[in-house]
Amino acid sequence: MHIDELREFQRQGVTQDVFGLVMTCRRRFLNAAQLLELRSDAISKLATFGVDAPVDVWPLLGPFNVLTERYATQLFSPQESLLQVPSEKQDEKWGIYFHHILVPQLIASDEVVRNVLRAVRALPSRHPEQAAVALGQHFAEMTLPETRPPWAPEDAVDY
Incomplete structure (x- = not known):
């Protein structure tokens, strides 16, 4: 796969991916509110x-484009496609x-959760567009996590 094909794939799924992020933030916020009654x-x-x-x-x-572009430039490897493991x-x-x-x-950060919900007007905000700007800045400066999931078995021996 070429990097342009990955970018096109990311563009095609942007609506579903962002919607999933919004709904995950919504669920986290509602769970916290329920816990605190x-x-x-x-x-x-x-x-x-x-x-x-x-x-x-x-x-x-x-x-979201900041995240996808950072992934494409920092974590994408065209050589991995050569092995063709489905x-x-x-x-x-x-x-x-x-x-x-x-x-x-991302949802481990309270500020990210609030700003996602403010940006889409799910939570009250005087300037929801500024919430989106803050997210873009956060996504540009955050350290991207490693590509292996947290449950990867090698984590048990990496001390």
Whole structure:
């Protein structure tokens, strides 16, 4: 697979990937609110967000493009395609990386969760566009996690 093919694959899946990130942030926020037994109009609105009406992921496309481009330039290896192992195709590696490695790291940050939800107007914000800008900056400067999932067996012996 050529890097341009990976980028095209990422562009084709952008809506689903960003929607998945938004809904994961929504779930994390609602679980925290439930744990603390918080009730408010904002939490009630968030509980129905994405269920009754579609989610506008447009504000998160810029920040998401920062992540996809960083992955393509820093973690993509065209030589891995030479082996042709079906489970290790570059497009599948991106999906595994995004959903199983990157998203769990992103939602571990309270600020990322809040800014994702503010940017798509799921949480009240005076300037939701600034939440998207903050995400783009965070994604540009964060350290990308390794490509192996956290449950990789070699983690047991790497001390």
